Amino acid sequence: MPGYADLKHAFDELGVGGRPVIVHASLKKFGHIAGGPKMLLQALLSSSNGVIVPAFTYKTMVTPEVGPPNNGIVYGSGRDLNKMAEPFRMDMPPDKMMGVLPAALLAEKGARRTSHPILSFGGLQTDEILLAQTLFDPLAPIRVLTETDGWVVLINVDHTSNTSIHYAESLAGRRGFVRWALMPDRIIECPRFPGDSSGFNAIEEHVRPYTRRVEMEGGAFIQAVPLKRLIERTVELIKKDPLALLCQREDCERCNAVRDA
Numbered sequence: 001m002p003g004y005a006d007l008k009h010a011f012d013e014l015g016v017g018g019r020p021v022i023v024h025a026s027l028k029k030f031g032h033i034a035g036g037p038k039m040l041l042q043a044l045l046s047s048s049n050g051v052i053v054p055a056f057t058y059k060t061m062v063t064p065e066v067g068p069p070n071n072g073i074v075y076g077s078g079r080d081l082n083k084m085a086e087p088f089r090m091d092m093p094p095d096k097m098m099g100v101l102p103a104a105l106l107a108e109k110g111a112r113r114t115s116h117p118i119l120s121f122g123g124l125q126t127d128e129i130l131l132a133q134t135l136f137d138p139l140a141p142i143r144v145l146t147e148t149d150g151w152v153v154l155i156n157v158d159h160t161s162n163t164s165i166h167y168a169e170s171l172a173g174r175r176g177f178v179r180w181a182l183m184p185d186r187i188i189e190c191p192r193f194p195g196d197s198s199g200f201n202a203i204e205e206h207v208r209p210y211t212r213r214v215e216m217e218g219g220a221f222i223q224a225v226p227l228k229r230l231i232e233r234t235v236e237l238i239k240k241d242p243l244a245l246l247c248q249r250e251d252c253e254r255c256n257a258v259r260d261a
C-alpha cells in the first residue's frame with residue numbers, strides 16, 4: 001500500500017511537473033491507501049499544475065423511439081432503462097465505473113465541475129480548461145489541455161479509459177453520435193457524443209516512445225503520455241487507417257456505425 005511519499009515520488013518521476021493533467025484511475029490495485037483518494041490527489045497536485053477528471057453521468061441517458069440514422073444506437077431499445085434514468089443535477093455523483101477519484105476530487109475545496117449532463121469534467125486549479133466545454137463541444141477541455149502541453153495520467157488503467165483519444169478521433173474527422181440526456185424539466189440532445197473505446201489499446205505501441213511508466217508494489221503502475229504526442233499519433237493512425245482503434249465485437253453499434261460511414 002503506497003503512502004503519500006511513494007505516490008509523490010512516482011508522480012515526480014513521471015515528470016509532469018508544471019503541467020496540467022487529466023487523470024484516469026483505478027485505485028483497487030493499491031489496496032488500502034493511507035489517506036485515501038484525497039491524499040493521492042494532494043500528491044498529484046503537488047507534482048503537476050492542475051488536475052481534471054471525467055465525472056461522467058451515463059445514468060442520465062435516455063434512448064428515444066426515433067432519431068437520426070446511422071447513429072450507433074437501436075432506437076426504442078431503451079424503454080425499461082429509460083425508466084431508471086435520473087435527471088442531471090450539478091451535485092450528481094459521477095458513475096461508479098469512473099472509479100472513486102472523480103467523486104473525491106469534486107469533494108475538494110475549490111473543485112469545479114462542468115454542467116454537461118452526460119460528459120461533465122471535474123477539476124482543481126484548472127478553471128480555464130473546464131470553461132471551454134459547451135454542450136456542442138463536449139471534449140473542448142481536452143483541446144485546451146493539449147494546447148497547454150498537458151499530460152494524460154493513467155493509474156492502474158489502460159488506454160480503454162483514455163478519454164483524450166476520443167478528442168483525437170474527432171480531429172481526424174471520425175464521426176460522433178447524438179445522445180439524449182434527462183434534465184429535471186426536459187430531455188436535451190447532446191451532439192458529438194464519442195464512440196466506443198474498447199479498441200483503444202491498439203494505440204499503445206504508437207505512443208510507447210513517449211510514455212513514461214512507474215511500476216509500483218503489487219503490480220500497480222502509473223503511466224503518463226504527453227497529450228500533444230498522443231493526439232498527433234492517433235490522428236495519423238486514423239488518417240492512414242480509417243478503421244483503426246475500433247473494437248472487434250460484432251454487435252458493437254458505435255464501431256459498426258463508424259465502419260458503415
Ligand SMILES: [Zn+2]
Pocket residue numbers: 196197198199246247248249252253254255256
Ligand atoms: Zn466497439
